Amino acid sequence: MILLLGATGYIGEAFAKELQQRQKEFLPLSRAQMDYTRFDLLLEFLRTKKPAFVVNAAGYTGKPNVDACELDKAGTLVGNTLLPQTIAHACAVAGIPWGHVSSGCIFSGAKVFENGKTRTEKDFTKPELRALVENNPAVIRGFTETDTPNFSFRDQPCSFYSGTKALGEEAMAGLGQSYVWRLRIPFDEFDNKRNYLSKVQRYPKVYDNVNSISHRADYVKACLDTWELRAPFGIYNVTNPGFVTTRHVVETLEKILKPKHKFEYWSSDEEFYKVAAKTPRSNCVMDVSKLLAAGVKIRGVEEALLDSLNNWKAE
Numbered sequence: 094m095i096l097l098l099g100a101t102g103y104i105g106e107a108f109a110k111e112l113q114q115r116q117k118e119f120l121p122l123s124r125a126q127m128d129y130t131r132f133d134l135l136l137e138f139l140r141t142k143k144p145a146f147v148v149n150a151a152g153y154t155g156k157p158n159v160d161a162c163e164l165d166k167a168g169t170l171v172g173n174t175l176l177p178q179t180i181a182h183a184c185a186v187a188g189i190p191w192g193h194v195s196s197g198c199i200f201s202g203a204k205v206f207e208n209g210k211t212r213t214e215k216d217f218t219k220p221e222l223r224a225l226v227e228n229n230p231a232v233i234r235g236f237t238e239t240d241t242p243n244f245s246f247r248d249q250p251c252s253f254y255s256g257t258k259a260l261g262e263e264a265m266a267g268l269g270q271s272y273v274w275r276l277r278i279p280f281d282e283f284d285n286k287r288n289y290l291s292k293v294q295r296y297p298k299v300y301d302n303v304n305s306i307s308h309r310a311d312y313v314k315a316c317l318d319t320w321e322l323r324a325p326f327g328i329y330n331v332t333n334p335g336f337v338t339t340r341h342v343v344e345t346l347e348k349i350l351k352p353k354h355k356f357e358y359w360s361s362d363e364e365f366y367k368v369a370a371k372t373p374r375s376n377c378v379m380d381v382s383k384l385l386a387a388g389v390k391i392r393g394v395e396e397a398l399l400d401s402l403n404n405w406k407a408e
């Protein structure tokens with residue numbers, strides 16, 4: 094049996110759907126049923142029910158966006174740092190392997206490979222970097238699992254949300270047997286206020302940037318595959334290979350969904366942060382070579398984007 098924590102959430106419900114499809118026996122557990130954030134209760138539960146594997150899809154995401162985390166720092170810290178640490182200790186004591194939903198938002202920018210050398214660029218709003226994205230995308234490389242997070246409490250600025258996610262990874266490191274599955278900007282064909290493709294359509298103005306993104310069903314499939322394939326424990330970036338600019342997403346959306354309204358963009362980062370956002374946003378490219386080398390199959394970002402828009406199900 095697989096124990097699923099946070100099954101009521103946006104990502105948790107996708108895990109539940111995929112586990113059902115795979116006809117896996119699983120137990121969705123909510124804090125309302127049993128407070129799994131308490132070490133003593135969780136350990137007792139693990140010892141009694143003896144799951145073969147635990148999925149942690151629970152955590153604190155600010156709603157409607159990360160700015161909300163700045164207003165509830167204690168809740169954010171509890172959900173994103175203390176919870177994975179508690180689960181890591183309980184699973185280690187009970188001898189149960191587990192997987193944790195982390196985030197790629199602990200990075201900013203990308204790596205650039207030019208003239209035989211790789212350098213890190215943190216800021217996609219730099220015109221030279223943006224020019225490379227448009228004109229020479231092959232030189233843009235993603236952050237790998239061995240790179241140290243550069244959008245964290247240890248490498249500021251960062252949002253409080255990102256800081257707690259990076260610290261969550263640190264808090265569980267070296268304890269027992271676990272996967273860290275880094276998710277980035279979930280999207281799919283189901284219109285939902287949590288879906289990136291829905292958000293883009295509803296923003297009064299669009300923030301143009303560069304990101305790797307994760308199709309929600311592709312993400313949970315890939316995560317479960319790491320366990321089913323018995324890939325080595327550790328960190329895995331789990332995004333659809335490649336990256337997109339928001340402008341490209343909007344243009345594709347305009348072609349396929351033909352929305353009535355015309356999209357407008359924030360004229361600059363300065364305007365975006367003055368009017369629409371409070372805390373810094375992470376925009377980054379992730380490298381998924383490790384996931385692919387482990388034998389996990391996941392389609393490229395363009396295919397997943399086109400598939401989602403061609404099969405769009407409005408709310």
Ligand SMILES: NC(=O)c1ccc[n+]([C@@H]2O[C@H](COP(=O)([O-])OP(=O)(O)OC[C@H]3O[C@@H](n4cnc5c(N)ncnc54)[C@H](OP(=O)(O)O)[C@@H]3O)[C@@H](O)[C@H]2O)c1
Pocket residue numbers: 098099100101102103104105122123124125130150151152153154168171172173176194195196197258276277278279287
């Ligand atoms: N959605 C995104 O854009 C995104 C992107 C990257 C990473 N992530 C990560 O994915 C995980 C799941 O996110 P989600 O979008 O599915 O969030 P969600 O819809 O808010 O669901 C999270 C679930 O976590 C449980 N939970 C346990 N402790 C909590 C706490 N202290 N505060 C709030 N909820 C708590 C709740 O379930 P019960 O109370 O029923 O147990 C809740 O339903 C999080 O770790 C998040 O950081 C999300």
